[in-house]
Amino acid sequence: MWNTTMTSTQARIILLFSGKRKSGKDYVTDVIQKRLTAEMCCILRLSAPLKQQYAKDHSLDYEELLGSGQYKESYRADMICWGEMKRQQDSGFFCRLAIKHATQPIWIISDCRRMSDVQWFHEEFPDRCICVRVEASEQTRSQRGWRYATGIDDAESECGLDEGVKFDFIIRNDGADDVLEKQLEDLLSLIKSREEESNTLHNIKPEK
Numbered sequence: 001m002w003n004t005t006m007t008s009t010q011a012r013i014i015l016l017f018s019g020k021r022k023s024g025k026d027y028v029t030d031v032i033q034k035r036l037t038a039e040m041c042c043i044l045r046l047s048a049p050l051k052q053q054y055a056k057d058h059s060l061d062y063e064e065l066l067g068s069g070q071y072k073e074s075y076r077a078d079m080i081c082w083g084e085m086k087r088q089q090d091s092g093f094f095c096r097l098a099i100k101h102a103t104q105p106i107w108i109i110s111d112c113r114r115m116s117d118v119q120w121f122h123e124e125f126p127d128r129c130i131c132v133r134v135e136a137s138e139q140t141r142s143q144r145g146w147r148y149a150t151g152i153d154d155a156e157s158e159c160g161l162d163e164g165v166k167f168d169f170i171i172r173n174d175g176a177d178d179v180l181e182k183q184l185e186d187l188l189s190l191i192k193s194r195e196e197e198s199n200t201l202h203n204i205k206p207e208k
């Protein structure tokens, strides 16, 4: 189905995922990666290099910060502040680190939060980005363990992409498997058609 004869390690397609806490970004991106295979598609998190550097600077446990337990939550507000300070100095700081070792032709960036994240990818990789929003109702998110937290759920970290972004695809993830399945099929078709366009462009030989 997919062309695996890559001539460069740079991505052909970049899926920029965003969505509120517990909307299901990890769940959905895992399914998509499985369908595309790990050979073709990697999942990259902007929060991974952030947590790594934050853990180092503050003598904390990086693995615990990667988990979904209380440890991460107790540092979330401070990590947000620290990350924002870094981004003010260099808006592409975490984006560059996150993609550094990626070799697959399709990248999923699973946690875009800020306009600067989306802009950075669009500027670095024009015509390769597909912006995907995952949405779930507050009721669904609550059932998945979400509790509103002032300073987090009303801050840029959660709301930075609520307005001003034209999403190429919106996934409603409220729990019905067949509804999600149909949307995933549509998104996979979009990825495939972009892949074909991109292959066509890359295979055009320069005129002699």
Ligand SMILES: Nc1ncnc2c1ncn2[C@@H]1O[C@H](COP(=O)(O)OP(=O)(O)O)[C@@H](O)[C@H]1O
Pocket: 019, 020, 021, 022, 023, 024, 025, 026, 027, 028, 144, 173, 174, 175, 176, 180
């Ligand atoms: N469509 C779904 N079907 C079943 N469980 C789901 C679905 N979407 C999300 N979940 C579950 O809800 C929880 C939160 O989802 P997650 O992907 O971690 O959210 P996010 O990454 O947006 O914070 C996880 O336990 C996940 O397995």
Ligand SMILES: C[C@@](O)(CCOP(=O)(O)OP(=O)(O)O)CC(=O)O
Pocket: 021, 022, 045, 046, 047, 050, 066, 072, 076, 079, 080, 083, 111, 113, 157
């Ligand atoms: C400081 C953060 O990067 C922490 C993000 O941690 P996760 O990526 O694990 O987030 P959730 O899926 O919302 O639990 C947030 C930020 O604003 O950069």
